[in-house]
Amino acid sequence: MDCVLGSKLYLGDESVDLIITDPPYNLGFAGTNMTKDKKPRFNIIANDKLSIRDYRRFTLEWLREAFRVLKPGRHIYVFIDWRQYPLLFRLMEYVGFSIKNCIVWDKKNFGMGWQYRYQHEFVIFAVKRAKKVRRVGSRSTSDILRVPRISGNKTIHPTEKPNDVILPMIINSSEEQELVVDFFVGSGPVPEISLSNNREFIGFEIDSNYYTTALDRCGKNQEGKV
Numbered sequence: 001m002d003c004v005l006g007s008k009l010y011l012g013d014e015s016v017d018l019i020i021t022d023p024p025y026n027l028g029f030a031g032t033n034m035t036k037d038k039k040p041r042f043n044i045i046a047n048d049k050l051s052i053r054d055y056r057r058f059t060l061e062w063l064r065e066a067f068r069v070l071k072p073g074r075h076i077y078v079f080i081d082w083r084q085y086p087l088l089f090r091l092m093e094y095v096g097f098s099i100k101n102c103i104v105w106d107k108k109n110f111g112m113g114w115q116y117r118y119q120h121e122f123v124i125f126a127v128k129r130a131k132k133v134r135r136v137g138s139r140s141t142s143d144i145l146r147v148p149r150i151s152g153n154k155t156i157h158p159t160e161k162p163n164d165v166i167l168p169m170i171i172n173s174s175e176e177q178e179l180v181v182d183f184f185v186g187s188g189p190v191p192e193i194s195l196s197n198n199r200e201f202i203g204f205e206i207d208s209n210y211y212t213t214a215l216d217r218c219g220k221n222q223e224g225k226v
């Protein structure tokens with residue numbers, strides 16, 4: 001379901017230990033991979049082709065919810081690319097998050113384009129400030145994550161994130177049994193890595209095909225139960 005509606009229905013104030021999420025970047029993207037008959041393999045992602053005003057409103061709405069549900073002192077990671085980074089940065093600060101860093105996902109090999117072909121995405125790393133700072137994880141991860149992208153013909157979602165990009169975020173920002181939330185689940189790397197590392201997980205996905213893909217990936221039935 002829609003993440004804002006879902007969050008209002010299912011998530012209490014300051015009940016979430018960690019948010020890792022990858023919203024639509026508003027690029028009207030359906031992946032770069034084509035079928036044999038030269039048709040795009042995927043449909044355009046929901047909410048990925050909004051007017052500037054509607055995208056701002058959409059972003060503000062889900063960020064406000066994210067801020068409401070996160071416990072003080074806990075982290076949020078938001079994937080974004082260079083085009084929407086300024087907007088996301090500003091709105092995250094506006095709703096109350098303190099930005100701690102910009103993590104760079106280096107995909108190790110380049111994608112589309114001509115000069116300076118795309119090889120990276122950003123992840124805004126922020127905290128909901130609290131009086132007491134909680135430290136989990138280790139000091140051994142830098143802010144550049146070098147993980148190859150999933151090759152085009154193996155992807156099950158047009159903007160799929162590899163598990164190895166998600167894993168350090170889980171390890172560095174949560175402990176076992178804690179609740180991880182993803183507002184935009186897609187094909188489900190965040191639930192897969194959360195559950196396989198003994199975290200609780202709640203997520204929202206508006207596209208029924210990706211919802212089913214994510215459930216299958218985590219070995220769940222249609223109601224999301226084991």
Ligand SMILES: C[S@@+](CC[C@H](N)C(=O)[O-])C[C@H]1O[C@@H](n2cnc3c(N)ncnc32)[C@H](O)[C@@H]1O
Binds near residue numbers: 022023046157162
């Ligand atoms: C950038 S993709 C996430 C991809 C995911 N990280 C992966 O690795 O597969 C964003 C996802 O959010 C979903 N989405 C868009 N608007 C939504 C909304 N309002 N509520 C819940 N999901 C939404 C889209 O269907 C899409 O699957």
